[in-house]
Amino acid sequence: MANVWHSRTRQSPAQARTRIRYEAWAGAAVFAALFALTATVSPEQPGHYPTCPFRAITGYACPGCGSLRALHDLAHGHFVTALTHNAMLVMMLPFATAAWFRTVTGRTGAVAIPRWLTCAVMVVLAVWTLVRNLPAVRGTLTAT
Numbered sequence: 001m002a003n004v005w006h007s008r009t010r011q012s013p014a015q016a017r018t019r020i021r022y023e024a025w026a027g028a029a030v031f032a033a034l035f036a037l038t039a040t041v042s043p044e045q046p047g048h049y050p051t052c053p054f055r056a057i058t059g060y061a062c063p064g065c066g067s068l069r070a071l072h073d074l075a076h077g078h079f080v081t082a083l084t085h086n087a088m089l090v091m092m093l094p095f096a097t098a099a100w101f102r103t104v105t106g107r108t109g110a111v112a113i114p115r116w117l118t119c120a121v122m123v124v125l126a127v128w129t130l131v132r133n134l135p136a137v138r139g140t141l142t143a144t
Contacts, residue, residue: 017106024103039075043068060133063088063125088128 011019041048054062066085073082074090082090101107131137 021104021106024100028100028104035071035075038068038071043072061129063129088125 043049049068052062052065054060055065064086067089070082070085070089073079073085074093079090
């Protein structure tokens, strides 16, 4: 079993780049399918999409709550309404798109993500979750 593991992980740089590009295109295909689905089937209609388990258990919005509605609004050109459903998603889409383009064009190298950046992303998500659930901003930054 160990030999199989090592044979899979030992790839030439060209094979690794090709695999990463395939994965990036597969991710784009999944996102495009989700975007097309949310564009045609409104998340406001009950029964079409699963309920957020975090919200079902706690009653609070998680960092991803409202993402389907935000994508639906973006698909129909309602940018401001998308911001009210999930501002974090709307603000992160340009960065995700830029990272995807860098990946598929081969402009990424072996970049190690610094530990501080990982911690900063986790802190931002935690603060976003806390702020969007405050009673003072409920209805403006939440998915409700």
